[in-house]
Amino acid sequence: MSDNLLLTSLWLVPLIGAGAVLLMPRGSERLVKYVATGFTAAGFLLTLVALFAYVGDDRARAPLAERAASNVVSYDGGLVAVDESRGEGDLVVRRAWIPAFNIQYYLGLDGVSVGLVVLTGLVSLLACLASWGIEKQVRGYYSLFLLLVASMTGVFLALDLFLFYVFFEVMLLPMYFLIALWGGEDREYAAIKFLLYTLFGSVFILVAILILYFWPGDAAAGTFRGGTFDILALTSIASTTGYYGRWIQDWIFALFLIGFLVKLPSFPFHTWLPDAHVQAPTPISMILAGVLLKVGGYGLIRLAWPLAPAGAFDWSYVVAALGVFSILYGALAAMAQTDFKKLVAYSSVSHMGYVTLGLAVMNLSGGAGYYAYGVNGAMYMMLAHGVTSAAMFFLVGVIYERAHTRDLDKLGGLNDVMPVYGAVSYVIFFGSMGLPGLCGFVAEIFVVLAAFHYSVTLGVLAAAAVVLTAGYILWTLQRVFLGRNETWKGLPDLTVREIVIAAPLVVLTVLMGIFPQPLILRWMSPSVDRMVQSVAEGAERNAQGPMALNEGAQLREAPGGRDVDLAANGRASAE
Numbered sequence: 001m002s003d004n005l006l007l008t009s010l011w012l013v014p015l016i017g018a019g020a021v022l023l024m025p026r027g028s029e030r031l032v033k034y035v036a037t038g039f040t041a042a043g044f045l046l047t048l049v050a051l052f053a054y055v056g057d058d059r060a061r062a063p064l065a066e067r068a069a070s071n072v073v074s075y076d077g078g079l080v081a082v083d084e085s086r087g088e089g090d091l092v093v094r095r096a097w098i099p100a101f102n103i104q105y106y107l108g109l110d111g112v113s114v115g116l117v118v119l120t121g122l123v124s125l126l127a128c129l130a131s132w133g134i135e136k137q138v139r140g141y142y143s144l145f146l147l148l149v150a151s152m153t154g155v156f157l158a159l160d161l162f163l164f165y166v167f168f169e170v171m172l173l174p175m176y177f178l179i180a181l182w183g184g185e186d187r188e189y190a191a192i193k194f195l196l197y198t199l200f201g202s203v204f205i206l207v208a209i210l211i212l213y214f215w216p217g218d219a220a221a222g223t224f225r226g227g228t229f230d231i232l233a234l235t236s237i238a239s240t241t242g243y244y245g246r247w248i249q250d251w252i253f254a255l256f257l258i259g260f261l262v263k264l265p266s267f268p269f270h271t272w273l274p275d276a277h278v279q280a281p282t283p284i285s286m287i288l289a290g291v292l293l294k295v296g297g298y299g300l301i302r303l304a305w306p307l308a309p310a311g312a313f314d315w316s317y318v319v320a321a322l323g324v325f326s327i328l329y330g331a332l333a334a335m336a337q338t339d340f341k342k343l344v345a346y347s348s349v350s351h352m353g354y355v356t357l358g359l360a361v362m363n364l365s366g367g368a369g370y371y372a373y374g375v376n377g378a379m380y381m382m383l384a385h386g387v388t389s390a391a392m393f394f395l396v397g398v399i400y401e402r403a404h405t406r407d408l409d410k411l412g413g414l415n416d417v418m419p420v421y422g423a424v425s426y427v428i429f430f431g432s433m434g435l436p437g438l439c440g441f442v443a444e445i446f447v448v449l450a451a452f453h454y455s456v457t458l459g460v461l462a463a464a465a466v467v468l469t470a471g472y473i474l475w476t477l478q479r480v481f482l483g484r485n486e487t488w489k490g491l492p493d494l495t496v497r498e499i500v501i502a503a504p505l506v507v508l509t510v511l512m513g514i515f516p517q518p519l520i521l522r523w524m525s526p527s528v529d530r531m532v533q534s535v536a537e538g539a540e541r542n543a544q545g546p547m548a549l550n551e552g553a554q555l556r557e558a559p560g561g562r563d564v565d566l567a568a569n570g571r572a573s574a575e
Contacts, residue, residue: 004093006050007107010117011154011167014043014124018146021139029138033131036142040121040128043149047121053091054114055523060091063530064110065232067092068159073104097163102228106160111527112301112379113156115520116294119386120156123290124149126501127283130394133401134182134281141182145283148174152291156298161209161229164303168205168295172198175284175292183279190272190279197272201262205299208255212307215244235306239538246310253311256304257319263296264352267326277345282397285341289348290390294382297355301379305359306531309538313362320360320454324461326353331468335475340399340406343476344392347432350469351385351440354378357462358447361454368536370453376528377446380520384439384512388432391505395425398498399480402491408476413485418493422481424502431509433473434466439512 017039024032054060059067071094092108109117127145134141151174154167172195180191212234213227228234238244244252262269273293277285305312312319330350337343358378362371398421399414400406415422431438444466452459494502511519 002088003091004095006046006053007091007093007109007157010043010046010050010157011150013046013150014039014146014153015150017043018143018150021146022143024139026139029135032138032142036131036146037125037128039146040125040149043153044121044125047118047153050091050109051114051118053089054109054111057089059089060109061111061523061526062090064092064108064159064527065236068094068108068232092159097160101162103162104160104230106163106230107157108159108232109157111524112531113298115379115383115524116156116291116298116386117153119294119383120149120152120291122504123287123386123390124152126390126394126504127286127290129497129501130286130397131281131283132497134283136182141178144174144178148178148287152287152295155295159231161212161231161234161303163229164231165202165206165209169202171292171295172202175288178284179276179280182281182284185279186275187279190275193272194276197262197265197269201259201269203259204255205259208252208259208303211248211252211255215248231302231307235534238307238309239534240541244308246314249308249311250314251311253304253308253315256299256308257315260296260299260304261322261356263299264293264355265296265349266322266352266356267329267349270326270330270349273349274342274345277348277393278339278341282393282400285393285397286390289344289393290386293348293352293389294386297352297378297382300355300359301375301528301531305535306538309535310541312360312535313364313539316360316362317455320357320451320458323353323355323357323360324451324458324465326350326356327462327465328353328468331465331472335468335472338408340396340408340411340476340480341393342406343408343472344389344396347392347469347472348385348389350465351381351389351432353465354381354444354447354462357451357458361447361450361458362535362539363450363454364536364539368532370450371536372525372529372532373446374450374454375532376521376525377443377450379524379528380446380516381440381443383520384431384443384509387439387505387508387512388428391424391428391502391509392432394501394505395421395428398494403488408479411480411485411488412483413481414488414491415481416484417488417491420493420499424494424506425481426477427506427509428502429473429477431513433470435513437510437513439509439516441513442516 017036021032021036067090070090071092073094073096095105097103097105131145148171151167151171155164155171158164158167176191176195179194180187183190213229265273276288280288327350330346330353334343334346334350337346355378358374361374364371396406431440434440434444448459448463451462
């Protein structure tokens with residue numbers, strides 16, 4: 001399968017499915033569910049094809065910038081493209097789209113994005129199966145659902161800032177309607193709050209993109225003069241020249257940071273999340289927590305840090321402190337909840353704080369090895385949390401369908417009534433807690449290790465948050481499953497369909513904790529390490545005065561990576 005067909009199909013297949021479902025006749029609700037599930041399953045299979053193509057081919061695992069350099073669009077005396085992307089097997093596609101503004105249809109996969117694409121496919125398929133209980137306006141629901149899947153996938157594929165922003169904005173509308181039409185009693189309030197918060201963040205992202213596009217550079221010095229939305233080209237410029245200047249990088253970073261922290265979400269931009277989760281139907285909560293929040297983290301790791309490395313360095317302590325505060329605040333807020341769904345929502349705020357912290361701990365003294373641990377931990381947390389949070393919201397939905405309550409004070413004794421449900425819940429909640437041997441532990445240990453190397457105070461606070469997480473997780477399990485409660489006697493255990501949905505998430509929670517290196521880090525870390533190297537070089541070059549990254553510093557022993565002489569690479573780039 002050609003790169004163009006494979007990468008395009010990843011977002012186009014669910015989009016075609018949305019149109020097909022919408023055109024189906026009334027009264028065919030059961031068929032609509034089968035067709036929608038078929039398109040979602042096809043999309044997931046394509047993500048696995050892309051993953052195996054990436055892992056199994058040396059060309060696909062080469063640096064993304066290197067692969068992109070062999071896919072060039074040029075123009076002959078005007079706006080007519082004469083030399084377009086012809087690459088096969090390198091998982092990059094570049095085509096002319098709007099030549100007048102140098103906007104391209106530009107897609108690519110590397111170790112940073114391919115895992116999130118697969119996560120999107122998996123969670124979408126499981127959420128589609130969980131949606132079979134939807135009986136209201138079935139065609140509209142599944143068409144919006146598939147449109148949401150297409151736009152989320154496109155965000156992780158796009159390497160053109162304009163294309164990224166288009167996918168990012170398209171994502172908002174289906175999520176708004178899915179909450180507003182199929183949510184709970186206060187669904188309209190939650191939906192409009194979600195939309196307004198996200199549009200607020202989008203404005204900051206748009207301004208940052210426009211600055212990058214229109215910034216004139218230094219014509220006298222012959223530097224690049226702007227006029228491109230190419231993410232990889234702009235990343236290379238930011239890391240190898242003083243093109244933007246440090247002050248403008250501070251502004252670009254701050255704009256991207258605010259925009260993506262709203263989506264992540266992080267304190268103080270998090271207040272839309274509990275309302276959206278509580279009112280959203282269970283399958284949409286699975287997607288919101290499992291995938292949509294990761295768009296914020298992906299934007300930070302793909303855009304904010306690489307495109308403004310000096311700004312990231314200048315703001316690093318503030319962002320790291322904000323990450324630690326979000327971890328602690330989210331855990332304490334979760335502990336205070338009696339609504340099961342709202343508790344899980346606040347746990348997401350806490351866990352996404354580890355992503356912010358891992359990206360921000362930029363102590364480059366003596367090399368960037370520990371910083372690489374932090375960024376690898378942030379990426380691993382996004383994948384691990386995508387699995388456990390989707391499962392947790394699914395499990396909350398299961399009990400709500402049976403007991404018609406999410407009040408933790410009214411639940412209890414479910415371990416005897418629903419033993420299979422209890423066993424699944426223990427694995428998933430312990431995975432979220434970060435129990436050794438399960439997926440959350442790997443991410444947290446990387447981030448906390450990097451945090452200690454950056455600031456002992458922040459490291460201690462981040463490590464202490466693990467105790468708070470264990471507190472609210474264990475207290476929740478006690479209130480829901482232990483003791484005796486005759487009220488729920490006779491509740492049915494998990495059905496076959498529900499077991500099919502939960503089983504892959506349980507298996508991944510265990511495997512990602514036991515085999516992190518062969519399962520994830522082996523193909524993810526090299527791309528993450530290259531990003532860390534690029535950010536470290538850019539921070540060093542744009543610094544005014546000496547920085548912590550000294551001559552001869554090395555990127556040492558990053559998980560799955562290789563030693564890299566940052567100073568030597570910087571000299572080579574300059575030459």
